[in-house]
Amino acid sequence: MVTSLFQxxxxxxxxxxxxxxxxxHKAGNVFVEHAWIVLALPFIATILIGAIGKRLPxxxxxxxxxxxxxxxxxxxxxxxxxxxxxxRVETTxxxxxxxxxxxxxxxxxxxxxxxxxxxMFVVVCTISLMVNxxxxxxxxxxxRFTWYFTxxxxxxxxxxxxxxxxxxxxxxxxxxxxGICSYLLIGFWWEKRENSDAAIKAVITTRIGDVGFIxxxxxxxxxxxxxxDIQTIIERAxxxxxxxxxxxxxxxxxxxxxxxxxxxxxxxxxxxxAMAGPTPASSLIHAATMVTAGIFMIARLFPIxxxxxxxxxxxxxxxxxxMLMSAxxxxxxxxxxxxxxxxxxxxxxxxxxxxxxxxGNAAIFHLxxxxxxxxxxxQGAGSLIHAVHSNNMGDxxxxxxxxxxxxxxxxxxxxxxxxxxxxxxxxxxxxxxxEAFNFGTEPGRGLVEGVNHGASSDWVAxxxxxxxxxxxxxxxxxxxxxxxxxxxxxxxGHGKPHESPKLITGPLMxxxxxxxxxxxxxxxxxxxxxxxxxxxxxxxxxxxxxVVLIGISLLAAGSGLALGNKLYASHPAVDPLKxxxxxxxxxxxxxxxxxxxxxxxxxPIRDRVSKAMYWVNNNVLDGAVNGAAAATRALGRGVYKQVxxxxxDGAVNGxxxxxxxxxxxxxxxxxxxxxxxxxxxFVGVILLAVLFTRF
Amino acid sequence: xxxxxxxxxxxxxxxxxxxxxxxxxxAVLVLMSIELMLNAVNINLVGFNxxxxxxxxxGQIFSLFIIAVAAAEVGVGLAIVLLIFxxxxxxxxxxxxxxxx
Amino acid sequence: xxxxEFFIIAIAVISAISAVAVVAAKNxxxxxxxxxxxxxxxxxxxxxxxxxxxxxxxxxxxxxxIVVLLLFGLMLTAAPIGRYALDNQQRxxxxxxxxxxxxxxxxxxxNAFGDQEIPLDQVVRxxxxxxxxxTNFVLPFELVSVLLLAALVxxxxxxxxx
Numbered sequence: 022m023v024t025s026l027f028q029x030x031x032x033x034x035x036x037x038x039x040x041x042x043x044x045x046h047k048a049g050n051v052f053v054e055h056a057w058i059v060l061a062l063p064f065i066a067t068i069l070i071g072a073i074g075k076r077l078p079x080x081x082x083x084x085x086x087x088x089x090x091x092x093x094x095x096x097x098x099x100x101x102x103x104x105x106x107x108x109r110v111e112t113t114x115x116x117x118x119x120x121x122x123x124x125x126x127x128x129x130x131x132x133x134x135x136x137x138x139x140x141m142f143v144v145v146c147t148i149s150l151m152v153n154x155x156x157x158x159x160x161x162x163x164x165r166f167t168w169y170f171t172x173x174x175x176x177x178x179x180x181x182x183x184x185x186x187x188x189x190x191x192x193x194x195x196x197x198x199x200g201i202c203s204y205l206l207i208g209f210w211w212e213k214r215e216n217s218d219a220a221i222k223a224v225i226t227t228r229i230g231d232v233g234f235i236x237x238x239x240x241x242x243x244x245x246x247x248x249x250d251i252q253t254i255i256e257r258a259x260x261x262x263x264x265x266x267x268x269x270x271x272x273x274x275x276x277x278x279x280x281x282x283x284x285x286x287x288x289x290x291x292x293x294x295a296m297a298g299p300t301p302a303s304s305l306i307h308a309a310t311m312v313t314a315g316i317f318m319i320a321r322l323f324p325i326x327x328x329x330x331x332x333x334x335x336x337x338x339x340x341x342x343x344m345l346m347s348a349x350x351x352x353x354x355x356x357x358x359x360x361x362x363x364x365x366x367x368x369x370x371x372x373x374x375x376x377x378x379x380x381g382n383a384a385i386f387h388l389x390x391x392x393x394x395x396x397x398x399x400q401g402a403g404s405l406i407h408a409v410h411s412n413n414m415g416d417x418x419x420x421x422x423x424x425x426x427x428x429x430x431x432x433x434x435x436x437x438x439x440x441x442x443x444x445x446x447x448x449x450x451x452x453x454x455x456e457a458f459n460f461g462t463e464p465g466r467g468l469v470e471g472v473n474h475g476a477s478s479d480w481v482a483x484x485x486x487x488x489x490x491x492x493x494x495x496x497x498x499x500x501x502x503x504x505x506x507x508x509x510x511x512x513x514g515h516g517k518p519h520e521s522p523k524l525i526t527g528p529l530m531x532x533x534x535x536x537x538x539x540x541x542x543x544x545x546x547x548x549x550x551x552x553x554x555x556x557x558x559x560x561x562x563x564x565x566x567x568v569v570l571i572g573i574s575l576l577a578a579g580s581g582l583a584l585g586n587k588l589y590a591s592h593p594a595v596d597p598l599k600x601x602x603x604x605x606x607x608x609x610x611x612x613x614x615x616x617x618x619x620x621x622x623x624x625p626i627r628d629r630v631s632k633a634m635y636w637v638n639n640n641v642l643d644g645a646v647n648g649a650a651a652a653t654r655a656l657g658r659g660v661y662k663q664v665x666x667x668x669x670d671g672a673v674n675g676x677x678x679x680x681x682x683x684x685x686x687x688x689x690x691x692x693x694x695x696x697x698x699x700x701x702x703f704v705g706v707i708l709l710a711v712l713f714t715r716f
Numbered sequence: 717x718x719x720x721x722x723x724x725x726x727x728x729x730x731x732x733x734x735x736x737x738x739x740x741x742x743a744v745l746v747l748m749s750i751e752l753m754l755n756a757v758n759i760n761l762v763g764f765n766x767x768x769x770x771x772x773x774x775g776q777i778f779s780l781f782i783i784a785v786a787a788a789e790v791g792v793g794l795a796i797v798l799l800i801f802x803x804x805x806x807x808x809x810x811x812x813x814x815x816x817x
Numbered sequence: 818x819x820x821x822e823f824f825i826i827a828i829a830v831i832s833a834i835s836a837v838a839v840v841a842a843k844n845x846x847x848x849x850x851x852x853x854x855x856x857x858x859x860x861x862x863x864x865x866x867x868x869x870x871x872x873x874x875x876x877x878x879x880x881x882x883i884v885v886l887l888l889f890g891l892m893l894t895a896a897p898i899g900r901y902a903l904d905n906q907q908r909x910x911x912x913x914x915x916x917x918x919x920x921x922x923x924x925x926x927x928n929a930f931g932d933q934e935i936p937l938d939q940v941v942r943x944x945x946x947x948x949x950x951x952t953n954f955v956l957p958f959e960l961v962s963v964l965l966l967a968a969l970v971x972x973x974x975x976x977x978x979x
Contacts, residue, residue, distance in 0.1 A: 693813025731919035736840035738911030788968030
């Protein structure tokens with residue numbers, strides 16, 4: 022019924038009629054027809070939890086689990102029946118006219134359903150389901166349990182909104198909403214000042230990116246002829262209707278937003294601090310979903326980005342810088358969550374690097390695999406933290422014997438992250454490295470019909486390859502450092518830790534299985550694999566396997582793991598990395614980047630610019646207003662004194678005075694002498710007589 | 717005789733009467749001057765009656781009335797003069813000027 | 818010039834001179850007596866003009882009563898007997914006004930009636946006056962009598978000593 026409503030509404034309005042509902046080869050596929058259920062369920066859950074959650078026996082979490090469970094099943098069904106192999110359908114659009122804004126143009130609201138959307142649906146819904154289940158145990162006893170689930174499901178809904186957006190405005194809406202949910206969840210325990218500070222830092226830093234994003238949206242809007250619709254913009258860009266300068270500018274601005282949201286240099290500083298939030302929230306938001314929004318956005322608009330070589334190069338270079346910087350930072354952290362946070366930044370940089378060299382399918386594949394194992398790692402970290410009541414690695418050690426399930430699942434996640442065959446991360450990381458190498462060594466590869474497609478410069482692609490290999494080494498190193506220190510050796514903490522309850526270990530096991538198996542759908546030998554499902558930028562090709570490159574990357578990962586094990590298995594009291602001296606200090610202080618921001622941006626603005634603004638507000642603006650008031654008062658006084666008192670009263674008084682003066686003179690006519698009166702009377706009579714007779 | 721001469725005579729008396737009304741200080745003299753003016757009117761009326769000679773002799777009748785009224789007026793006027801004299805001990809008209817500015 | 822005409826002119830001249838004397842006399846009693854001259858002269862002119870009743874009434878009422886009344890008034894108000902200044906300040910203005918009046922009247926009269934003649938041989942008998950008075954003008958007659966009554970009462974009332 023609702024679909025027919027959509028049909029009706031779509032048939033009525035502007036742009037939506039261009040993309041009226043088209044059914045694929047499998048007519049009447051129920052998953053597609055009612056795909057909006059996936060979008061709607063989390064929002065309904067939010068409202069329900071918010072309204073009646075407190076009264077439910079499990080505090081609202083059962084609603085969340087049920088909603089995300091149904092959504093996950095639906096999205097898996099959607100993916101399998103519509104976008105895999107021969108069952109693939111055309112992209113469908115279901116939207117209704119949201120608001121018209123003159124000239125017959127209108128903005129639609131709804132969903133664009135293609136392979137990319139379906140895959141993202143699966144990722145978001147399933148991981149959100151795992152997080153919901155996990156949080157039921159992790160957040161047990163918290164006073165704001167129900168609020169947590171409200172925001173969590175709101176976040177899930179917002180992310181789905183972003184992913185399904187057929188036009189930039191809806192994407193922007195989802196973008197902002199996930200930002201707000203992130204803020205709410207980071208600052209969940211706001212009673213501690215540092216948590217609310219971290220939340221504000223997240224908001225402000227991502228906001229800086231978001232300004233660029235919004236401007237970029239509008240640049241594209243105007244450049245593509247006043248349309249927000251993504252498909253239309255892509256068509257017009259490919260048809261050459263947008264000038265290269267405008268296009269590059271728009272792409273760079275959009276990338277600024279992506280850099281903010283997805284924590285790339287120089288806007289990554291918020292992500293480590295965001296670990297102040299509850300760990301399950303971190304695992305959902307800052308590992309798998311929100312931070313991938315930037316990558317998703319670029320993938321969605323990939324045909325536009327591919328046209329501009331400048332934009333692609335920028336993305337790739339910043340990605341390389343970020344991946345190396347953050348990997349180095351991860352090496353010196355003592356807090357488990359921070360290691361994982363920097364690791365996330367580094368892996369996101371991998372995805373951006375893939376996008377930068379034109380390997381859109383590889384980027385999304387890595388996004389997909391990374392979601393599984395990073396969420397797993399975070400949840401594992403949460404399990405550990407729950408057990409020892411501390412984030413610090415120094416308080417852990419030898420956890421293997423206390424928490425076996427956590428140990429094995431964490432191991433699976435670590436190997437997946439390091440990129441060891443046949444775990445999930447291996448396939449996706451290798452595809453990226455292979456594509457980068459190929460792009461770098463085959464010049465002109467990206468040109469299609471004279472139009473630059475997927476072309477970054479050759480040296481950039483090779484830079485990406487080199488940086489990627491180095492980062493793979495570093496990733497393996499710091500992860501093994503973490504793993505060995507936490508799970509092997511002796512326990513250095515307080516008390517006796519025990520394994521976490523089933524509701525925590527259950528999701529861990531599911532994610533562990535996914536970390537092992539998920540990558541297999543993207544095997545390069547399977548030509549109907551992951552790349553064909555998502556078809557980023559319309560490209561259906563899957564990279565061919567290059568055994569040499571695979572060997573190099575496995576070597577890098579293996580040596581990293583070995584080095585980490587060697588250095589830390591003996592649990593040295595002093596971190597061997599401190600031998601790096603000044604470099605170690607630099608890393609511990611995070612390249613002094615935070616201090617730089619504080620000194621160069623925050624302090625001047627807060628202490629000088631804000632003060633100046635305050636001064637302007639008080640003196641200039643208020644001065645103007647007060648001045649206006651004072652002027653009006655003075656005017657009033659002036660008018661009163663001059664006009665009213667002098668002029669008007671003067672006139673009135675003057676008349677009185679004049680009358681008095683004249684009468685003062687005239688009254689002397691009244692002498693009282695009757696004869697005088699008689700004389701004058703006769704004079705008058707004579708005059709009148711003369712007048713009447715003569716004239 | 718010429719009517720105009722008679723009327724001129726009447727006009728002369730009238731003018732003299734005006735002079736007397738305006739120029740004399742004693743109230744009784746003013747009354748006398750007023751009598752002069754009234755008599756001038758009388759001579760006019762009688763003259764006109766003699767010239768016109770209508771059946772009702774209205775000119776003469778009118779002059780009779782004037783005589784009667786003049787008499788009454790002099791009586792009342794003198795009564796007033798007496799009152800003023802009692803009050804102010806003077807009947808100089810220009811000294812009875814209380815009703816002034 | 819017929820005899821009546823001559824007498825009219827003569828008496829007119831005398832009356833005129835007396836009138837001037839009335840307003841110019843320095844002695845109030847003399848002024849009153851000059852007034853007698855005027856009024857009497859006027860009475861005789863009336864008779865010559867054929868208005869017998871009016872003429873004798875004039876002499877009776879005016880000379881006989883009004884002048885006497887005036888003299889009584891003069892006496893009762895301690896009229897200054899002797900040579901005292903009897904004219905006020907605006908003599909000049911009064912003279913001018915009266916001269917202007919006279920001029921104006923004369924011009925008008927001669928314009929209008931310069932060529933009219935009065936027949937002096939017609940006499941209106943007292944019987945005719947009476948008839949006219951009691952038939953055509955009975956209302957004014959009665960009113961005048963009421964007026965006289967009012968004047969009488971008023972004069973007495975006004976002059977009463979409290």
